Amino acid sequence: MTAEKDLHTLLATMHPEVREGEFVYVLWPHGRPLAGAVAAAVREAEGLTVVLPRADADSLGLPYDFVGAWITLQVHSSLEAIGLTAAVSAALTQAKISCNVLAGFHHDHILVPVADADRALEVLHELVAASGEDKPAPELVLRSEQPADRPAILDLTAAAFAVSPVTGLPVQGEPEEVELVRALFDCEEYLPEFSIVAELGGDVVGHVISTRGRVGELELLGLGPIGVLPRLQRHGIGSALMKETIARGNAAGERGIALLGDPEYYSRFGFVPSTSLGVAAPDPDWGIYFQLLPLAVWPGGVSGTFRYAKPFGIA
Ligand SMILES: CC(C)(COP(=O)(O)OP(=O)(O)OC[C@H]1O[C@@H](n2cnc3c(N)ncnc32)[C@H](O)[C@@H]1OP(=O)(O)O)[C@@H](O)C(=O)NCCC(=O)NCCS
Structure with a gap:
């Protein structure tokens, strides 16, 4: 199966969905037990990055810069989604919307600045439409x-x-x-x-x-x-x-x-x-x-x- 055709189908079926709330990236204080509704975490040599709801970061007194809206792409395979996230980030970049991609076991997720959330969804829906969502499934x-x-x-x-x-x-x-x-x-x-x-x-x-x-x-x-x-x-x-x-x-x-x-x-x-x-x-x-x-x-x-x-x- 060619990558292009795959991508076509993936784009048509990505079903972007926005999670409720605002999310922030914080650098977790060394030695402090995790708290709050941790939505993602990445351990690096320099420390632990945690993504969590803004309200939780505020109540825990953790500083942050980026405030994002969380969009989940409801496609099934993370492997297949490799081409998908590249296409999605390219489309958002073209629309001058910065995005952070997180890959989960089941789905890919993107965090875009809160102020750009609606525009980002529009771009994604345009991508879905351009990929031919309404075409009948191949026989x-x-x-x-x-x-x-x-x-x-x-x-x-x-x-x-x-x-x-x-x-x-x-x-x-x-x-x-x-x-x-x-x-x-x-x-x-x-x-x-x-x-x-x-x-x-x-x-x-x-x-x-x-x-x-x-x-x-x-x-x-x-x-x-x-x-x-x-x-x-x-x-x-x-x-x-x-x-x-x-x-x-x-x-x-x-x-x-x-x-x-x-x-x-x-x-x-x-x-x-x-x-x-x-x-x-x-x-x-x-x-x-x-x-x-x-x-x-x-x-x-x-x-x-x-x-x-x-x-x-x-x-
Ligand atoms: C076995 C195989 C050919 C079935 O093809 P498929 O397209 O996945 O199967 P279908 O979609 O037509 O049927 C799915 C149903 O079969 C069941 N099923 C599939 N493989 C099964 C298996 N090995 N044992 C028991 N049930 C199985 C599924 O649970 C599903 O049941 P459900 O409809 O009640 O949920 C495919 O799964 C495959 O290629 N498997 C790997 C190679 C293999 O095992 N070949 C057979 C060796 S005997």
């Missing part, structure tokens, strides 16, 4: 992967699996799913119409791949990996990719889809533990995490062990 497109999509798919797979879904811990180096997807693209069990990308505003933001798997002679689909860009997770993109795979599977007369994953997520699409349909997992230790979705033409009476495409490296 999610689901389509078969094209060879040109592969670098983007590998990048998003690396991002999606940077934290292991099994351990919940950050992965050192390239997640193994990246090499797996790379190998699946070139294996003989690759099925072009079951490598599906989700595209948003022209960018690949999600991908799912299903390859040929078997139980004895019975051909099934082995689904995975599936990944969505972390910042867009929990927005329905994974579900859309799952439903598209199921719809394509039914349309193609596939019998069923097998996968390894959390039943809490996949049961919503109709997946059940594979053993309940007579299919054993390639690794018996997978237990209920190995699941199967019988499609419209599931034959019944199936018995045997599921075999994934060769790149999975499981017998």
Whole structure:
């Protein structure tokens, strides 16, 4: 995703909001316990800077110069907001309004001189309008992967699996799913119409791949990996990719889809533990995490062990 497009969306959704009251920066007296409604603090070698309501500074007898209005930009990701704060401070500078930027875990905040608060809000609202707030949200497109999509798919797979879904811990180096997807693209069990990308505003933001798997002679689909860009997770993109795979599977007369994953997520699409349909997992230790979705033409009476495409490296 290009930074420019990102910024466009971020600007359109920043929702500037003014906090009530006036805020001041004070240098906290060394050794004195913190007091008052501290809104932000920065420790430096020279001392502790504290931002707090003006009334608190007055009652504590702390001196200050700058009296500011506090504006919060209600965007979600602090990482994404890097470009945002640069754009915001540039716009305010152009309007000759000085601003101090504070980045919190969830949002970015700017403090502008109290006297300029209304004008600052106007500038910010103009920025929102110029970024096309009223434009309709880009539509999610689901389509078969094209060879040109592969670098983007590998990048998003690396991002999606940077934290292991099994351990919940950050992965050192390239997640193994990246090499797996790379190998699946070139294996003989690759099925072009079951490598599906989700595209948003022209960018690949999600991908799912299903390859040929078997139980004895019975051909099934082995689904995975599936990944969505972390910042867009929990927005329905994974579900859309799952439903598209199921719809394509039914349309193609596939019998069923097998996968390894959390039943809490996949049961919503109709997946059940594979053993309940007579299919054993390639690794018996997978237990209920190995699941199967019988499609419209599931034959019944199936018995045997599921075999994934060769790149999975499981017998
Ligand atoms: C798993 C993944 C593909 C789901 O895509 P998504 O776009 O985030 O999911 P959706 O928005 O369609 O669905 C979100 C719902 O699924 C749930 N969900 C998502 N991942 C889940 C998981 N691993 N376990 C249980 N529930 C999960 C969410 O809680 C949410 O439930 P809710 O709607 O009841 O709040 C995506 O989160 C992802 O890429 N994760 C990292 C890689 C990964 O774990 N891949 C799957 C390995 S089996």
